[in-house]
Amino acid sequence: MKLNTLMSMCAGRALDAIHYCVLKPPAEGYESAMNTLRQRFGNTAVIVQAWVRKIMDRPRVDIPRLGEFADDLENCYQALSALGFTQELNNQSSLRQIVGKLPKFLQNRWSSKNYELKSKNIVPELEHVVKFVRASTWEVNDPVFGNGTREAALAHHKLKKTSFSTSIHFQQRSKGDIYAVCSQSHPVETCRTFLGMKRTNC
Structure with missing residues (x-):
C-alpha cells in the first residue's frame, strides 16, 4: 500500500525512475523507490x-x-x-x-x-x-x-498606447472643435493639412 501510494503521488521523470520497483517484493520495492527519489530528486x-x-x-x-x-x-x-x-x-x-x-x-x-x-x-x-x-x-x-x-x-x-492621439490638441469654440494646425472647423480625419503632414512632423 505504501508503494502504491508513493507511486500515485509521483509523475513525469520521478515516476519513470521508480517504475522498476513494482517488480520487487512490496517492502523492498518501497525502500528502493524511496532511495531512488532521495538520490535523484531529494538533493537540496x-x-x-x-x-x-x-x-x-x-x-x-x-x-x-x-x-x-x-x-x-x-x-x-x-x-x-x-x-x-x-x-x-x-x-x-x-x-x-x-x-x-x-x-x-x-x-x-x-x-x-x-x-x-x-x-x-x-x-x-x-x-x-x-x-x-x-x-x-x-x-x-x-x-x-x-x-x-x-x-x-x-x-x-x-492611456500610454494612445499618447500620440492625446498629443493633438483642440480648441473648443461655440462652432465646434477647431483643429490646431489649420484652425478650420472640421473633424481631424477630414483635415487636408493634417493628412498631408509627414509622420515625423506629427
Missing part, C-alpha cells in the same frame, strides 16, 4: 534551483495570472525558508527582477512600499515582496472593489 541544491527557476524564468505577469504568481512566490519562499536557502532570492538584484515581473502599476506601488520600509531603516527582503504581492492579489480580486482596480490599471495601460 536541486530543489532550491528548481524553485528559483520557477520564479525567475517566468515572463511578466498580467492581472489575471497575478494570483498564480502570488501562490508560486509564497510556496517558493516557504520552501527556501524550510531548507535555509532564502538568501538565493533575498538580495536586491533578485528582488528587483521579481518585482519587474509585476504589472506596471504594481511596480510603481512597490516603489512607494520600498521607500516606506527604508525610511524605517528596514532593508526590503523576499518576505516583504511576498506579502506585498499577496496583498495586491487580494485587492485586485476583491469581489466588491477589485474591478475598479483592474479597470484603473487597464485604463493606465491604454
Whole structure:
C-alpha cells in the first residue's frame, strides 16, 4: 500500500525512475523507490534551483495570472525558508527582477512600499515582496472593489498606447472643435493639412 501510494503521488521523470520497483517484493520495492527519489530528486541544491527557476524564468505577469504568481512566490519562499536557502532570492538584484515581473502599476506601488520600509531603516527582503504581492492579489480580486482596480490599471495601460492621439490638441469654440494646425472647423480625419503632414512632423 505504501508503494502504491508513493507511486500515485509521483509523475513525469520521478515516476519513470521508480517504475522498476513494482517488480520487487512490496517492502523492498518501497525502500528502493524511496532511495531512488532521495538520490535523484531529494538533493537540496536541486530543489532550491528548481524553485528559483520557477520564479525567475517566468515572463511578466498580467492581472489575471497575478494570483498564480502570488501562490508560486509564497510556496517558493516557504520552501527556501524550510531548507535555509532564502538568501538565493533575498538580495536586491533578485528582488528587483521579481518585482519587474509585476504589472506596471504594481511596480510603481512597490516603489512607494520600498521607500516606506527604508525610511524605517528596514532593508526590503523576499518576505516583504511576498506579502506585498499577496496583498495586491487580494485587492485586485476583491469581489466588491477589485474591478475598479483592474479597470484603473487597464485604463493606465491604454492611456500610454494612445499618447500620440492625446498629443493633438483642440480648441473648443461655440462652432465646434477647431483643429490646431489649420484652425478650420472640421473633424481631424477630414483635415487636408493634417493628412498631408509627414509622420515625423506629427
